[in-house]
Amino acid sequence: MADYPAPSSPDAAGRIVGGGADETERAAEAALRPKRLEDFVGQQVVRGQLSVVLRAALARGNVPDHVLLSGPPGLGKTTLAMIIANEVDGVLRITSGPAIQHAGDLAAILSSLEEGDVLFIDEIHRLARTAEEMLYLAMEDFRVDVVVGKGPGATSIPLT
Numbered sequence: 747m748a749d750y751p752a753p754s755s756p757d758a759a760g761r762i763v764g765g766g767a768d769e770t771e772r773a774a775e776a777a778l779r780p781k782r783l784e785d786f787v788g789q790q791v792v793r794g795q796l797s798v799v800l801r802a803a804l805a806r807g808n809v810p811d812h813v814l815l816s817g818p819p820g821l822g823k824t825t826l827a828m829i830i831a832n833e834v835d836g837v838l839r840i841t842s843g844p845a846i847q848h849a850g851d852l853a854a855i856l857s858s859l860e861e862g863d864v865l866f867i868d869e870i871h872r873l874a875r876t877a878e879e880m881l882y883l884a885m886e887d888f889r890v891d892v893v894v895g896k897g898p899g900a901t902s903i904p905l906t
Contacts, residue, residue: 779825781832786822796826800833809834809862812885827866836862843872852877853890857905 767775780786783797796813803810813830815823824840831838839859846852846867859865867873873881884890890905 779828781829783829783833786825786829789822792826796830800830804834809836809864824866824868827864831864834862834864836864838864838866840866840868843867843869843874846873846877848874849876849880850892852880852884853892853905856880856884856890 783793783800786793799810799813810830815826817823827840828838830836837860839855841855846855852873855865867881880890891902892905894901894903
């Protein structure tokens with residue numbers, strides 16, 4: 747029998763739980779997740795609707811504009827975002843609502859996106875109000891307005 751440390755034993759750094767997954771754990775998780783929509787098990791209605799959206803967008807020669815995935819934990823929202831990115835040959839960018847504290851945080855994320863990238867915001871309901879307003883503008887007009895300065899001398903610079 748292998749000599750594994752007890753679950754509550756500290757590691758070499760003195761931590762009881764490591765700060766993140768190593769390469770082996772990441773590879774194992776990636777291998778378990780389906781890569782194509784046809785391989786996603788369950789949720790026939792969601793799969794059907796998403797299939798129509800993806801086929802229509804690809805037939806037009808572009809990617810879907812916006813997709814909202816909602817529901818309790820464990821339904822596969824992150825997996826579906828990964829599938830969308832894979833189906834459109836895009837890069838998936840993942841962040842979370844709590845990680846975006848200011849509108850500038852969101853502006854930095856949005857300005858780093860390339861054509862065809864898929865942005866997945868987990869726990870979007872916890873997005874800061876100012877960032878939420880910026881996200882609406884970005885989704886509707888495909889631009890972000892950055893305000894430089896304060897008061898009457900403030901200037902709004904549109905980033906497209």
